[in-house]
Amino acid sequence: MKSFDLGLYLVTDRDLSLGRPLEFIVEEAVKGGVTMVQLREKACSSLEFYQLGIRLKKLLKPYAVPLIINDRLDIALAVDADGLHIGQSDLPWEVARRLLGKDKILGLSVETMEQAEESNKLDIDYIGISPVFATPTKTDTFQPFGLEGVKAVSSIARHPNVAIGGINMNNAAQVMAQGANGIAVVSAISSAENPRLAAEALKNEVTG
């Protein structure tokens, strides 16, 4: 049985980690209360992506925190990750589901209200509402949903949802108040002076 908690979802970005190792950020984040970790790499070789995945899987296992791979189904299969997160420019969801199997977590980013409605029909496990606010880490996205958009998607979504994009201590509680099941963050943890404390503080906002 798949069980996961979208509450506080860390999406990694080595470029935003102030030179600190990926494992340090991830372990501190998990100690601070992160409930899911997505390994997102856009520029490295397949070998390096694979090696990072293997290392994070080993690191996360004792914490029972699921490891999700961004975009690359081959890396998810190769490291036997807990799941895959795809966007609208990645492999079609039905291809991903077929190759991933029914026991793995499959997440899909929705970038418009139409895509959110469409996602209700799909055999996926959660949706990412992306982006909530404008953010420098994603430049290829549609208009931000805003708080109103999170509320609208949450009210119609059949799948659990996690909100992503520009979420931090200043707005996390507001985002959750719209009906989101969790928040995904990048720089709010990876660029924090103390990633563990940043995660703890965010977790507090999420759990109220």
Added chain:
Amino acid sequence: MKSFDLGLYLVTDRDLSLGRPLEFIVEEAVKGGVTMVQLREKACSSLEFYQLGIRLKKLLKPYAVPLIINDRLDIALAVDADGLHIGQSDLPWEVARRLLGKDKILGLSVETMEQAEESNKLDIDYIGISPVFATPTKTDTFQPFGLEGVKAVSSIARHPNVAIGGINMNNAAQVMAQGANGIAVVSAISSAENPRLAAEALKNEVTG
């Protein structure tokens, strides 16, 4: 049973196709005698890579020319390609073989004599001797093998081999004379004014 002919192996590069569609280059090349096609994409989205793969698979089927995917095991699985070609910075060969299955073609680039020797022990189907000559399309490689290197690798290799890197009409026959089982080309076909005639001429050099 896997059967393939490394004789004249086209590796695609849309940037070197003078603005002509990928399908045009590939179909003309096959009509001119190309025996294998490798879809190589380094910058596009997973969705686009997948869609290109689906189109090439359909195109190549009537010609019974194998479609090999470069690097991306997920794309190879998703489009049910005939095989996967990996380099030294891609997924480890044993991971690729495990996920690809024994019935698919698995090719591996070797960049040094040591790697060529090592490859004899691996459960792969062919090796790429890369690069034979210096080439602007690959910048992350070791010293070119040269004609002597092709001869040395050919003489010790247990797997069939295809030579790649800077091969064209001026040197194809010489490369084959070193013991190569085939030549792989990028610009010699994709950048040719007439890709079909270019393939015919190269095929003539290969088959002597």
